[in-house]
Amino acid sequence: MTQTRLDLARIRQARHVVDPVFLNTPLYRCEALEPVLGCAVSIKLETANPVRSFKGRGTELVASLLAGSAAPAAVCASAGNLGQALAWSGRTRGIDITVVAPRRAARVKLDRIRSLGARLELVDGDHEVARERAAAIARHEGIRLVEDSLDIETCEGAATIGLELVRSTPTFDTVLIALGGGALATGVGHVVRALAPGMEVVCVQPHGAPAMTLSWHARRVITTDSADTIADGVAGRRPIPAVLDDLLLVADDAVLVQEASITAGMRLLLDHAGLVVEPSAALGIAAILEDRDRFAGRHIVTIVCGSNIDMDAYRRLVGTSGVRI
Amino acid sequence: MTQTRLDLARIRQARHVVDPVFLNTPLYRCEALEPVLGCAVSIKLETANPVRSFKGRGTELVASLLAGSAAPAAVCASAGNLGQALAWSGRTRGIDITVVAPRRAARVKLDRIRSLGARLELVDGDHEVARERAAAIARHEGIRLVEDSLDIETCEGAATIGLELVRSTPTFDTVLIALGGGALATGVGHVVRALAPGMEVVCVQPHGAPAMTLSWHARRVITTDSADTIADGVAGRRPIPAVLDDLLLVADDAVLVQEASITAGMRLLLDHAGLVVEPSAALGIAAILEDRDRFAGRHIVTIVCGSNIDMDAYRRLVGTSGVRI
Structure with missing residues (x-):
């Protein structure tokens, strides 16, 4: 192929x-x-x-690459599973994680993201709106944007x-x-x-x-x-x-x-x-x-x-x- | 110790x-x-x-020992989990399995025992009654009695x-x-x-x-x-x-x-x-x-x-x- x-x-x-x-x-x-x-x-x-969820398999790779940098940080948009996994992998390695999620995302996912120590930002709108906001945060703060499926x-x-x-x-x-x-x-x-x-x-x-x-x-x-x-x-x-x-x-x-x-x-x-x-x-x-x-x-x-x-x-x-x- | x-x-x-x-x-x-x-x-x-359930770990050992014998067969008393696991392990190795269970055992367990090809005998009474009946079958048929926790x-x-x-x-x-x-x-x-x-x-x-x-x-x-x-x-x-x-x-x-x-x-x-x-x-x-x-x-x-x-x-x-x- x-x-x-x-x-x-x-x-x-x-x-x-x-x-x-x-x-x-x-x-x-x-x-x-x-x-x-x-x-x-x-x-x-x-x-x-x-x-x-399976998302930990991917966020472990992301986080292991970031862990070597100075003041490592990352942001992602997520309906909840990627955010939760990234928060988990980031916590293990001392990486500052921000998750942007639609306000109507499953409460259990949002609660877990917070519990795992990530910063959670809620947006009005759907996943595409959250993606745009996450990209803006990454640009503004100069941190890694984790884009599900693209990365x-x-x-x-x-x-x-x-x-x-x-x-x-x-x-x-x-x-x-x-x-x-x-x-x-x-x-x-x-x-x-x-x-x-x-x-x-x-x-x-x-x-x-x-x-x-x-x-x-x-x-x-x-x-x-x-x-x-x-x-x-x-x-x-x-x-x-x-x-x-x-x-x-x-x-x-x-x-x-x-x-x-x-x-x-x-x-x-x-x-x-x-x-x-x-x-x-x-x-x-x-x-x-x-x-x-x-x-x-x-x-x-x-x-x-x-x-x-x-x-x-x-x-x-x-x-x-x-x-x- | x-x-x-x-x-x-x-x-x-x-x-x-x-x-x-x-x-x-x-x-x-x-x-x-x-x-x-x-x-x-x-x-x-x-x-x-x-x-x-975890019972497959044990029944795999039982069945692997039995598999070498001529016309291998075994019987056990079970509220359902041991019976289901023994039926599974027996089917894989061509062992004839009989399970004796209390009539009031969980239906899902009894259904699965039957689906796995074991002979199921129901008794009135509790697990101890089923144990006695399984022992009687083993003696009568000259087959292996599998006794949970004793074996x-x-x-x-x-x-x-x-x-x-x-x-x-x-x-x-x-x-x-x-x-x-x-x-x-x-x-x-x-x-x-x-x-x-x-x-x-x-x-x-x-x-x-x-x-x-x-x-x-x-x-x-x-x-x-x-x-x-x-x-x-x-x-x-x-x-x-x-x-x-x-x-x-x-x-x-x-x-x-x-x-x-x-x-x-x-x-x-x-x-x-x-x-x-x-x-x-x-x-x-x-x-x-x-x-x-x-x-x-x-x-x-x-x-x-x-x-x-x-x-x-x-x-x-x-x-x-x-x-x-």
């Missing part, structure tokens, strides 16, 4: 830099899900760590998940990856393309925030005026051109799913796998629910990428009685 | 026999729990595997968790271990005593099923007439003398907790850690809730040993609104 921005040697090296608490996460077949989904399903669980560390950190997937036995037919800014999809996709070329790479995004998927199909950047989805972790509107270029090289497909399917996926993961997940982490299951025929009889692995969700919202979404679908 | 029945060299060797899907489970600090609990809390998570493989399999705890940095002041038959407590306790003697080993059992704790304090076997607790995984009435002897050598304390504290622990793990757990897995948190002063300022690790619970029962116990304690 034509080269993406990612580099396999650097990704392998990243495993020696990232705190082991984020590595070698559980990967296991979840047979209780299979009668409902009609295919073999394995789960790569990225929630059982101090920040409850190679965020992609190559996520790519370490790919190394763990491709060494698994048995192998998988398809990996389903939540698609937002693209760090997770390009990271994992790059490794799968290079080391397990027979494995299909399918990205999944909500209909309510479809910009990157529309761009992938059009092979050019398409922005949207708004994003409206419960999956706050993937709610971008303006794909980054360099990330789209990478995604075009590594993804076999990108599909959109309905909000109701995301909620149904969350319920299934609770009822049959005992897993609390945030909406973004249920996108893979949602994709299977919407197209059982496509995945029938195959062995699918889906990355359960985060579990940061306000419990009130969770209870509202997933329901309080014994829901069966 | 005087010798327990366990052997450190065999426990180390067990790591090469047990399927890796059960090993090197997540171990991480969970700071969001700490303001409520008043101490540093780390979690050793034994739920993210194909059988959703050394079940203890040494659980003990591999101890190896993973003691190599952690930073070290822990106290490990809180759910106490039922004693496999988990003697297994982990043996390794901690041998390799991290400064770490306190505290066992936790429900007031409603206190036989082993009463026995530990009395230094002789005390049986009870009944067991009444939501923590079905630890609801025994007749401690095994050899296991009590081991426990006397490795435990620093054994405490009893109220049912309400177990439920509160389950809620805390859901609300602040995003973890669905069965009642037995919340015993450690319950112990902290009942004696915050004892653990104040210490670094506690608790083993979240299983997540097999009927979701209807879970919703009933943990509540449906945003509960705060």
